Amino acid sequence: MxxxxxxxxxxxxxxxxxxxxxxxxxxxxxxxxxxxxxxxxxxxxxxxxxxxxxxxxxxxxxxxxxQPEWAFFAGISLIQDPAPMILCDLGGKVIARIDMPLSRDPQTIAQSIAERLPELFKVHPQAAAKIGGIGIALSGFVDERQATCIQSTLLNWQGVPLADIVREHTGINAFIENDAKAIAVHEKLFGSTRDQQNFTVVSLGDGIGCAHVIDGRLYRGNHGGAGEIAHCTIELGGAPCRCGKRGCLDTIASMNAIKEMARVEGFACTTLSDIEQIAATGNAAAIKILHRAGSALGLAIANLIQINDPGLILITHTEDGLQGLFGTVMQQAIETNVLPRYAGQTPIRLHRVSDDIWARGAASIAAHNFLIGPNTN
Ligand SMILES: [Zn+2]
The missing domain is CATH 1.10.10.10 (Winged helix-like DNA-binding domain superfamily/Winged helix DNA-binding domain)
Known part of the structure; x- marks a missing residue:
């Protein structure tokens, strides 16, 4: 012990x-x-x-x-379909990955995890015996015990004690966490921000996530909602958002929003790079979409810097193309919207990640609880 x-x-x-x-x-x-x-x-x-x-x-x-092989951790992302399920060692290295079907039913999710664990464990003879915990990342609010999903629009959940349900089905300690907060814990424990005590992660994927590490600890806020910049109002009276409000950052600058605006303009494109290429030819509509999205994201990040004064903003992105117009406008909007004394003082680091980042974050939540204990003060 x-x-x-x-x-x-x-x-x-x-x-x-x-x-x-x-x-x-x-x-x-x-x-x-x-x-x-x-x-x-x-x-x-x-x-x-x-x-x-x-x-x-x-x-x-x-x-x-x-010792990397002292313990292993399973991580599952419920923000993708199919849901990636990975096995990590104590050094945070991914040693196996499989997929499982996404479900909104907690019992079905727990059952799927329990059924697939033996396949995941096949990769290492001691994985089953040395499993230190299961982590699950999801979109929504999670309680500070990392046990109950307080609310998730994507999963249509209210007060779902998913960690307990998974523990009952698998006999293994389980923890859940908001997707962006899981990435922040991963970056602090195993990633590029190990040496940073104060930083903010902005995760750019289909949606936008955000999480703060303050004094070396994940900052949850009073209701687990700290860092929810996706639903900050950026355009008063703007487009309706899935959260019920209007003009949220998520409706302008998420990859889903950018691609939807491009689709409405009739562009045949599936990635941010595609839209960047169209904009590079001088197409005014494509330029407008990227300019609007980059400005909105930059403004939101400038506000984060004003509020928290982090030592670093780490932008994780699952798509290429952040070096183009969108990224350039974003950087300009950050610089022009912070107080002059802050301008250029907060490093903005772009970090291209693979689509298993949320599952890796989930495994890191389990590893953090196993190694250090709950991420609470
Ligand atoms: Zn919203």
């Missing part, structure tokens, strides 16, 4: 990568002798392993890192 001290050490390593015993002792404020004891426990348990020697000034030191 892991003690509180063990978990504190795992948190430090998961946040910073491999560390020497001396570095860990400094990070935790412990004596070298106490740290050696803790590290020995975790090596004996198979949680940590020696990951190479560092030569610098003084004696060479051995760095310790998480």
């Amino acid at each position: 892991l003690t509180t001290s063990h978990r504190q050490l795992l948190r430090v390593i998961s946040e910073s990568g491999p560390l020497s015993r001396t570095e860990m002792a400094v990070a935790l404020g412990l004596s070298k002798a106490a740290m050696s004891g803790l590290a020995r426990d975790l090596i004996d348990l198979g949680v940590l392993h020696e990951a190479g020697t560092v030569y610098g000034q003084g004696r060479p030191s051995t760095r310790l890192d998480l």
Whole structure:
């Protein structure tokens, strides 16, 4: 069993990568002798392993890192159809992927997961024995225990205790999370923002998601809805949104919205790159669509910067084409809508991701709970 001290050490390593015993002792404020004891426990348990020697000034030191095969995690995305289902190791590496049919019925979802787990586990002889949890990402609001979906328009759910239902069907600890929040936890735990304490993720896919990590923790807000920029009103009295309001960012700048506007204009295109190509020929309608979408997204991000002053905005996108007009206008709108003293001060990082990003995020939610405990203060 892991003690509180063990978990504190795992948190430090998961946040910073491999560390020497001396570095860990400094990070935790412990004596070298106490740290050696803790590290020995975790090596004996198979949680940590020696990951190479560092030569610098003084004696060479051995760095310790998480043993990737100590535990495995399943992640499922309910925002895609079919729903991707992946298996990750403790290093966040995807080692298997299958698909399952999407359903809106919680019992059917749990049953599908339980039926398909053996196929997922086939990839590694110890995967079934070392499964540390199941994570599920969905579109909607999730309670702070990461157990109940408070509300989801896409799934038509209110108060669905999906984590408990999945646990009953599989016998494995399960956690659920909002799709963008799952990506933020993934990026903090395994991704490109491990060293960032304050950042915001904006996920651009069919819809727009957003999540904040503040002081190293996911910030949920009072009702689990922090970061819902998709439904910020950007155009007063604008087009109706699926949420019931009008003029939401999602109706202007999501990939679905951009493609729908292109379809209405009669363009035969299926990707953002297609529309960028049409705009590059000088087509006024295509230019207008991309300009309007980029301006709206940039304005929303500028407001995020004004409100939270994050150290980084990480824009994850599942489509190519962010280097074109849409992305350029977005960057300009960010710069022109923040206070001059903020202009250019917040790095905007574009991160092209594959369509398993939400399933990976889901697995990261399970890994986070397993390693560190619930993502609450
Ligand atoms: Zn809306």
